[in-house]
Amino acid sequence: MSTSKSGTLGSHLWDSSDLYRNSVLQLQEAADVMRLDPNVAERLKVPKRALIVSVPIRLDNGNIKVFEGYRVQHNMTLGPGKGGIRFHPEVNLSEVAGLAMLMTFKCSLVGLPLGGAKGGIRVDPTQLSRQEAQSLTRRYTTEINMIIGPDKDIPAPDVGTDAQHMAWMMDTFSQERGFAIPGVVTGKPVEVGGSLGRAESTGRGVVYTIQHAAKHLAATGQQGPKIDSSTTVAVHGFGKVGAVAALEIFNLGTKVIAVSDISGGLYNKNGLNIPEVIKYFTKNRTLVGYPEAELISNEELLAVNCDVLIPAAIDGVITKDNVSRVKAKIIAEGANGPITNEALKELEERGVFIIPDVLCNAGGVIVSYFEWVQGIQNLFWSETEVNARLAEVMATAFKKVMDVQSRHRCGMKTAALISGVERLAKAMLLRGLFP
Ligand code: GLU
Numbered sequence: 001m002s003t004s005k006s007g008t009l010g011s012h013l014w015d016s017s018d019l020y021r022n023s024v025l026q027l028q029e030a031a032d033v034m035r036l037d038p039n040v041a042e043r044l045k046v047p048k049r050a051l052i053v054s055v056p057i058r059l060d061n062g063n064i065k066v067f068e069g070y071r072v073q074h075n076m077t078l079g080p081g082k083g084g085i086r087f088h089p090e091v092n093l094s095e096v097a098g099l100a101m102l103m104t105f106k107c108s109l110v111g112l113p114l115g116g117a118k119g120g121i122r123v124d125p126t127q128l129s130r131q132e133a134q135s136l137t138r139r140y141t142t143e144i145n146m147i148i149g150p151d152k153d154i155p156a157p158d159v160g161t162d163a164q165h166m167a168w169m170m171d172t173f174s175q176e177r178g179f180a181i182p183g184v185v186t187g188k189p190v191e192v193g194g195s196l197g198r199a200e201s202t203g204r205g206v207v208y209t210i211q212h213a214a215k216h217l218a219a220t221g222q223q224g225p226k227i228d229s230s231t232t233v234a235v236h237g238f239g240k241v242g243a244v245a246a247l248e249i250f251n252l253g254t255k256v257i258a259v260s261d262i263s264g265g266l267y268n269k270n271g272l273n274i275p276e277v278i279k280y281f282t283k284n285r286t287l288v289g290y291p292e293a294e295l296i297s298n299e300e301l302l303a304v305n306c307d308v309l310i311p312a313a314i315d316g317v318i319t320k321d322n323v324s325r326v327k328a329k330i331i332a333e334g335a336n337g338p339i340t341n342e343a344l345k346e347l348e349e350r351g352v353f354i355i356p357d358v359l360c361n362a363g364g365v366i367v368s369y370f371e372w373v374q375g376i377q378n379l380f381w382s383e384t385e386v387n388a389r390l391a392e393v394m395a396t397a398f399k400k401v402m403d404v405q406s407r408h409r410c411g412m413k414t415a416a417l418i419s420g421v422e423r424l425a426k427a428m429l430l431r432g433l434f435p
Contacts, residue, residue: 013093014046019315020098022341027101030417033410040425044104047074047097053143055121057135067136071119071144073153074100077427080151081117082107082365084158084187085140085165088314091120095315099158102336103365105420106358110397112369117153119144125160137165141172148173150183150375156368157187159314162240163199167192183375186368195371197386198364203244203312204387205363205394206334209355210249210308212398213330217353224329224353225307227252232271232306234258234328236298237313238287241334241361243278245310250274258296258304259287262313265301266293302326311338312361318343326352333357348411356416359401366393 015021024045031041050072058064070093073081083103086096096118104116121140125133147153157166166185170192173184182193190196197204210227217224225231231254235246238261250256255271263286266272272293280290288295302309302318303325311317312334318326323343331347332355333339339347339354347354367390374380381389397419404422405415 014097015094017092017094017098018340019337020094020101022337023098023101025341026413026417027105027421030414030421033408033414034418034421036421036425037429040421040428043428044075044101044421044424047072047100048076049073049147050093050097051144051147052093053140055136055140055143057132057139059132060129067121067123069119069121069140069143070096071147071153071155072097072100072117073147074116074118075104075424076115076117076153077424077431078108078115079113080115080149081153082112082114082156082368083116083118084156084364085161085169086118086120086158087123087125087136087160087165088120089122089124091122096120099336102358104424105417106362106365107369107420108424109358109400109416109420110362110366110393111423112365114154114365114369117155118158119155120158123160133165134168137161137168138172141169142176145173145176148184150181150372154183154368154372155185156365157240159239163187163189163194166194183372186371187364188371193371193375195367195374195386196381196383197390198367198371199240200244200248201367201386201390202241202334202361202364203246204248205366205390206241206245206310206312206332206355206360207248207252208363208391208394209360209398210310210330210332211252212395213332213353213355216398216402217330227254229253229255231255231308232257233308233310234301234304234306235334236260236265236301236309236311236317236338237335238281239313241364242310242312243281245312245332245334246274247278249308249310254308257306258301260296260298260301261287263288265296265298266290267296267301267304268293308332310334314338316340318347320346323347329353330355333360336361344411344413348413354412356401356413358420359397359416362397363390363394366390 188194309328315337
């Protein structure tokens, strides 16, 4: 077992992925700065429970293929587990455990009565037909059925899944019990009990935090971009988070000079017309071929000369190898864990303002919580109300992180984790250790 300065680094069962190891190291740093009770830190470094399942499905060609699936519940002190389901060819138990840990801190930081969980299937979703994707989602739901539920653990979309997958999960869970149970998942289509504004919530929240960051820099007399027509933005990832964030920040009048998806990136120094890019992307399922832009690679996008960079694709994209080329003054972590720990240190030393994932992309789980609450009440809110409440929760969380940051004079990542851990640690100590 590897050890860090003040404790064990998780356990051999969990720590095979960079994402998990990074999360534990960040937790340890936060624990050191805030002088966290070591007994609490010890418990937070490992998940409470994990389920590994085999998910056999019949492919369209008649053959059967077995996929590996996971659901990890990291901590459920504050309430039911909460977190997305990831379909990705490289997902594994350790990565899901690391992501579940981030969900614990995210939910606690933004004040939700929810714990942290995450799920995943090791699969390339682009290689599945619609029927195969449906079979996989339904069989996975059945296999994890005993640990999920509206009062236990509530999945949602993540990388590679969307509202349609949630509708299949909700249907499978409901069929098995004989009546509709919409509260078992969030991020559902509005027609089956979803919330208005949920689909856009993560990207929208990312842009709220960027606005807060710009205001904070101006108010504290630090150098930083304003959010207006003089501001340049680059967005890495053009999925559920990146495309919405690009559109929202474009609508604030900034110049979005570069965007990218898995196939490559677009660059236009005068700014891209994001509504047109979205139309093109929706029609062609790729950015490549869009007129009025130069083609760039994903690596080039990260190095573009811009004020704000939004890595909104996947973890581990800004690393010690490319960090020296990153020029942005604000980096908003739309994805979970896009900056490795070494790269983060260098960026912080250079004075780059980092908006950490657990704060930056919390809009998704916040509106997931609103969806769950609306479902329990059977009373649905207007999109204006959803957005206003989202803005309020994000503003409070941002302020909380800045207060912790100035109290401890630490980096933003550490401040965000402390903000999440403080509330949780109090609750853990009050509940005590059973038996
Ligand atoms: N997958 C999203 C996240 O990482 C949303 C989770 C949820 O809504 O439960 O925060």
